[in-house]
Amino acid sequence: xxxxxxxxxxxxxxxxxxxxxxxxxxxxxxxxxxxxxxxxxxxxxxxxxxxxxxxxxxxxxxxxxxxxxxxxxxxxxxxxxxxxxxxxxxxxxxxxxxxxxxxxxxxxxxxxxxxxxxxxxxxxxxxxxxxxxxxxxxxxxxxxxxxxxxxxxxxxxxxxxxxxxxxxxxxxxxxxxxxxxxxxxxxxxxxxxxxxxxxxxxxxxxxxxxxxxxxxxxxxxxxxxxxxxxxxxxxxxxxxxxxxxxxxxxxxxxxxxxxxxxxxxxxxxxxxxxxxxxxxxxxxxxxxxxxxxxxxxxxxxxxxxxxxxxxxxxxxxxxxxxxxxxxxxxxxxxxxxxxxxxxxxxxxxxxxxxxxxxxxxxxxxxxxxxxxxxxxxxxxxxxxxxxxxxxxxxxxxxxxxxxxxxxxxxxxxxxxxxxxxxxxxxxxxxxxxxxxxxxxxxxxxxxxxxxxxxxxxxxxxxxx
Numbered sequence: 001x002x003x004x005x006x007x008x009x010x011x012x013x014x015x016x017x018x019x020x021x022x023x024x025x026x027x028x029x030x031x032x033x034x035x036x037x038x039x040x041x042x043x044x045x046x047x048x049x050x051x052x053x054x055x056x057x058x059x060x061x062x063x064x065x066x067x068x069x070x071x072x073x074x075x076x077x078x079x080x081x082x083x084x085x086x087x088x089x090x091x092x093x094x095x096x097x098x099x100x101x102x103x104x105x106x107x108x109x110x111x112x113x114x115x116x117x118x119x120x121x122x123x124x125x126x127x128x129x130x131x132x133x134x135x136x137x138x139x140x141x142x143x144x145x146x147x148x149x150x151x152x153x154x155x156x157x158x159x160x161x162x163x164x165x166x167x168x169x170x171x172x173x174x175x176x177x178x179x180x181x182x183x184x185x186x187x188x189x190x191x192x193x194x195x196x197x198x199x200x201x202x203x204x205x206x207x208x209x210x211x212x213x214x215x216x217x218x219x220x221x222x223x224x225x226x227x228x229x230x231x232x233x234x235x236x237x238x239x240x241x242x243x244x245x246x247x248x249x250x251x252x253x254x255x256x257x258x259x260x261x262x263x264x265x266x267x268x269x270x271x272x273x274x275x276x277x278x279x280x281x282x283x284x285x286x287x288x289x290x291x292x293x294x295x296x297x298x299x300x301x302x303x304x305x306x307x308x309x310x311x312x313x314x315x316x317x318x319x320x321x322x323x324x325x326x327x328x329x330x331x332x333x334x335x336x337x338x339x340x341x342x343x344x345x346x347x348x349x350x351x352x353x354x355x356x357x358x359x360x361x362x363x364x365x366x367x368x369x370x371x372x373x374x375x376x377x378x379x380x381x382x383x384x385x386x387x388x389x390x391x392x393x394x395x396x397x398x399x400x401x402x403x404x405x406x407x408x409x410x411x412x413x414x415x416x417x418x419x420x421x422x423x424x425x426x427x428x429x430x431x432x433x434x435x436x437x438x439x440x441x442x443x444x445x446x447x448x449x450x451x452x453x454x455x456x457x458x459x460x461x462x463x464x
Contacts, residue, residue: 047366077122
């Protein structure tokens with residue numbers, strides 16, 4: 001079982017570090033200025049997600065390579081989890097991150113009439129977050145399990161999962177040792193329809209951004225509009241808060257906005273605004289060129305969210321500058337290599353981790369789908385990116401103030417005594433894609449009939 005194995009691994013690592021006397025306090029920036037460093041997690045590791053838990057730094061990361069099999073271009077992904085005493089992972093121990101231990105048969109994209117031009121396999125972009133008092137969790141994406149006679153995926157064809165990777169105390173409602181699929185629940189119908197018709201394109205759920213408020217697990221499902229789900233321990237959304245801030249997002253009205261890492265709580269004492277808030281990151285990309293010359297240029301922005309329902313957006317930063325291996329005419333000078341991906345990812349960047357480490361804010365990110373990097377800065381440096389954007393939530397339109405199940409007794413929508421619980425996190429917000437709200441108990445228990453997929457399994461085995 002993943003949680004037991006990881007807990008043992010981390011416990012042994014912590015014990016060894018205690019013996020060596022090498023456990024370190026929260027990182028402090030040297031020289032008081034932002035730093036951006038390359039992380040040596042492993043060969044071709046990218047999209048890291050760093051947190052600090054009980055004196056040890058943990059990070060997930062991903063590798064990927066492409067291979068054409070018959071008429072399909074396949075993305076083969078593997079995920080890893082690493083441990084170190086240093087936020088820059090100068091010395092590191094890593095192991096594969098596979099919550100199912102290989103016992104998971106994904107469905108196929110495409111259908112009986114046409115094979116997919118592109119397909120994917122494996123865990124993608126696990127993002128860590130710390131729930132104080134409960135442990136370390138990961139949110140990640142992959143295709144659903146193939147259930148029933150057909151090997152092909154039904155909407156959604158890509159889903160999000162949450163799993164607890166390190167438990168502070170065993171048992172309890174939020175002990176989630178097995179991956180649990182995240183679902184919009186009763187809100188799926190409104191998400192997956194436009195003008196009364198289903199999307200023409202298959203539905204992909206990506207980048208649910210977790211944060212903890214008043215011991216409730218919340219998930220940002222989309223940034224604009226800002227849709228926040230409260231989910232139960234079965235992964236089902238039971239309540240939603242929806243707001244829209246058209247003035248703040250006016251500069252990006254023509255962009256397809258995607259989310260980023262889990263949100264992190266910034267206490268009032270650490271903020272120059274005098275306000276406690278949650279900090280998140282969104283991104284969009286712009287595409288240039290055609291065919292093999294097509295390239296995506298990514299842009300990232302931080303945003304501030306009020307620390308209580310309905311979680312209005314109260315400010316958007318200037319662009320966060322990231323390092324990529326931007327391809328130039330002199331490839332050697334730029335250090336560019338495609339690694340094992342055919343596409344030009346030289347200007348791809350993705351902030352996959354966000355963590356407040358004492359007085360230092362860590363943004364861990366993937367660069368050019370080949371490097372893992374860490375951008376560290378003080379909270380003041382981050383807030384300086386909001387220059388010209390005052391703390392103002394008044395322009396937000398409240399579209400849904402909390403439909404669904406009411407908040408548990410004792411919690412107030414305006415913030416109960418004690419304020420929000422801190423979330424130390426790392427991760428990517430969902431856009432407007434999604435998944436089927438319900439799966440019957442029969443489908444939960446029904447085992448995949450492997451004989452129907454023997455050919456598929458043999459085909460994939462050839463790729464490794």
